[in-house]
Amino acid sequence: MGIRLGLVGLGSFGSAFADLFKRHPLVSRIALCDREPERIRKFAGREDWKDKFHPRDAYDSLDAICRSDLDALVIITQPWLHAPQCIQALESGKHVYSAVPIISLPDDRETLDWCDRLVQSCRRTGRHYMLGETTYYRPEAMFCRRKAREGAFGDFIYAEGEYFHDVDDRCNLREVQRSREASAAGREWIALREEYRRRGARSGPMHYPTHSTCGPVCVMNAHALKVTACGYRNRNDDPYFRDCAFSNETAFFEMSNGACARICEFREVAGSIAGHETFRVLGTRGSYVEFQWKENFRTTPGTAKPLAVAKLTPEEMRDPLPEEVLKAWYNTSKECVEYGGHGGSHAYLVHEFVEAVAHNRLPAINIWESVRYMAMGVAAHQSALRDGERLSVPDWGDAPK
Numbered sequence: 001m002g003i004r005l006g007l008v009g010l011g012s013f014g015s016a017f018a019d020l021f022k023r024h025p026l027v028s029r030i031a032l033c034d035r036e037p038e039r040i041r042k043f044a045g046r047e048d049w050k051d052k053f054h055p056r057d058a059y060d061s062l063d064a065i066c067r068s069d070l071d072a073l074v075i076i077t078q079p080w081l082h083a084p085q086c087i088q089a090l091e092s093g094k095h096v097y098s099a100v101p102i103i104s105l106p107d108d109r110e111t112l113d114w115c116d117r118l119v120q121s122c123r124r125t126g127r128h129y130m131l132g133e134t135t136y137y138r139p140e141a142m143f144c145r146r147k148a149r150e151g152a153f154g155d156f157i158y159a160e161g162e163y164f165h166d167v168d169d170r171c172n173l174r175e176v177q178r179s180r181e182a183s184a185a186g187r188e189w190i191a192l193r194e195e196y197r198r199r200g201a202r203s204g205p206m207h208y209p210t211h212s213t214c215g216p217v218c219v220m221n222a223h224a225l226k227v228t229a230c231g232y233r234n235r236n237d238d239p240y241f242r243d244c245a246f247s248n249e250t251a252f253f254e255m256s257n258g259a260c261a262r263i264c265e266f267r268e269v270a271g272s273i274a275g276h277e278t279f280r281v282l283g284t285r286g287s288y289v290e291f292q293w294k295e296n297f298r299t300t301p302g303t304a305k306p307l308a309v310a311k312l313t314p315e316e317m318r319d320p321l322p323e324e325v326l327k328a329w330y331n332t333s334k335e336c337v338e339y340g341g342h343g344g345s346h347a348y349l350v351h352e353f354v355e356a357v358a359h360n361r362l363p364a365i366n367i368w369e370s371v372r373y374m375a376m377g378v379a380a381h382q383s384a385l386r387d388g389e390r391l392s393v394p395d396w397g398d399a400p401k
Helices: 012-023 037-044 062-066 079-091 108-125 139-150 173-181 184-199 210-220 323-328 341-358 367-385
Strands: 003-008 027-033 072-075 095-098 129-131 156-164 224-232 248-255 260-266 277-283 286-289 292-295 308-311
Touching: 003 012, 003 062, 003 341, 012 027, 012 037, 012 072, 012 341, 027 037, 027 062, 062 079, 072 079, 072 341, 079 095, 079 108, 079 184, 095 341, 108 129, 108 367, 129 341, 129 367, 139 210, 139 277, 139 286, 139 341, 156 210, 173 184, 210 260, 210 277, 210 367, 224 367, 248 367, 260 367
Parallel strands: 003 027, 003 072, 072 095, 095 129, 156 260
Antiparallel strands: 156 277, 224 248, 248 260, 277 286, 286 292, 292 308
């Protein structure tokens, strides 16, 4: 039996996921919700949506769709709304998928409080929360998790994660900001932002840390214990960074498995070291760096062999998906499976959430996993504001078995 799913937020990013969710074979009925009706009409009028969408399943508010008989909601709205909207959905009895980050606010204490409230809401309601962090399902992350399960890394010793997204890059952050602020929710944020300015709360790129923190955490299956960080302050009075204490932040973490991790979140940088959104993981036996698997096959002291280096393609690194799912997403005109953006991760995020809801199991990127990504960034930002003071990273424990 299929699940009944609602999509909340049909802007440019939400729309990119709509067809993947609609076409998944475990979704039997789909609902649409947006404050701006033209966004709903874009899908409601399509012939290929009529098998799963009925006009009565169109909603203009989160309150209304939370009163529905749907099983789950996919919330892809503005970042400052994510956590409160997800809690409302959980408390209404719905499983929830949230776009990243968990929430984006200038105030660190508020952010951690929302993390705690989400954890408590999942515990209390028994509903599932999944964060749509794309790095988790990039091909390299899937490959490295398989290698980690095999023990092929040996002992983990060091990891790096980085998100180098210049404000004027191809995905222009100024344009993203203008588009968000032009919406109904965006205009509300402009008014709220003034209160944070009055209080002197200033943000930074570590308030959106999940693209860089996810890789090391999910591969090593370890969380951060301590952090020291520093920041680079914009020096040319760029209005984009008016509310930011830093335009770039770099952090060094002590991890729970004894390894160290370096995390970079940059919004003012000409180019990148490698891919602008990537990670590396080094072990005593094997290492992953830039689409290469390197292994010395050491088992005991003195048994290392000459280093073997294998170059990998995305197709080689991806986990398999069920045939019926691949068939549903196959584009006959292009003769390929449409995996979606961010390294093809969109398809895997959709499948993981839908399958988790259908089988009532904890999703891979559950709330306990998600808050670990977020807490690293918050603690790093606090450390940078305190000139690199070494701070503890909050943690809510492992997910229940």
